[in-house]
Amino acid sequence: MKLVHAWHGNARQRRDGTGSPRRARGASGWLAVAGAAAGLLFVAAASPGPTSTGQAVSGGAVRDDGAALYLQNCASCHGPQGQGGSGGPSLIDVGAAAADFFLSTGRMPLGAPNQPAVRQQPKFDAAQIQALVAHVASFGQGPPIPQVNGNGDVHRGLELYTANCAACHAATGAGNAVGGGFVAVGLGQATNRQIAEAMLVAPGVMPAFQFSDADRDAIIAYLGYLRSSSSPGGLPIGGVGPVAEGFVSVVLGLTALVLIARFVGRRSHAGEPDDPSP
């Protein structure tokens, strides 16, 4: 829309070629074009790129070879035997659960040791993750990938979730800032297996939880219910979280206030007696 308007303004300017008001309009047109272009660039730069690293490492015979993938993508930080190093912690005894969680949520591999490990598009496909997980698990004795039963008790899950998770992840699972620059991510993307793994693995500032299998499955069932139910607690507004929702209400609220102020202001000048008071 903006682009179209900008070009119209400009074409008109060229046709009659005179007059400062027209020129000013042309200039604002260019500004709009430049703004839109900058916006597009920003969006392009901000959106997570295709899995270029995955492609770069996945070619040829080493594709599913866990040891080779590990040496190429992980050893520089975690050490060739998983003993750890200056760039990353030891992976001995972290087990398959941790490796699967960090790889399947795209938190690993990090691009640089001081980067935060955040959820993103996984760098590897399922077969490569399986191979890497098996290799990392071979370093020690850590917990295996948990076997989740998808039929947990939703009501029990609600109680457990409210008592143990809602403080950080919000009652709706939408996520929250938990202080110290940490964000308890929204739980809408995590699979059942990743939820079970997170409770074992304790990523970031999240504590580890030792629930019985039935309680764990109850929480998973409740989160599944939250995912499938239509946005409890208001409009999802794209599901991007509490900051965005606050922002949207500020923008809408301010717009409404400005409109009301203008309406009231105009009324008082609209041909009424100068001093309405008796």
Ligand code: HEC
């Ligand atoms: C640039 C350095 C770097 C690279 C490369 C890297 N990691 Fe990591 N890794 C880290 C750091 C730093 C942490 C700790 C992050 C945290 O806990 O938030 C970590 C944490 C982990 C953990 C969790 C350990 C725990 O104690 O729970 C696992 C599992 C893991 N990495 C696996 C891998 C695998 C597999 C690869 C290769 C595909 C890889 N990492 C590549 C730096 C790296």
Ligand code: HEC
């Ligand atoms: C002290 C705050 C805190 C509590 C309590 C907490 N978490 Fe977390 N959780 C976090 C943080 C912070 C992260 C993000 C860690 C990261 O990205 O490194 C996280 C990540 C997760 C993830 C990964 C989500 C994803 O998409 O990658 C899951 C699943 C999860 N938590 C489930 C739970 C469940 C279930 C409970 C309750 C049993 C719980 N958490 C309790 C802080 C918390």
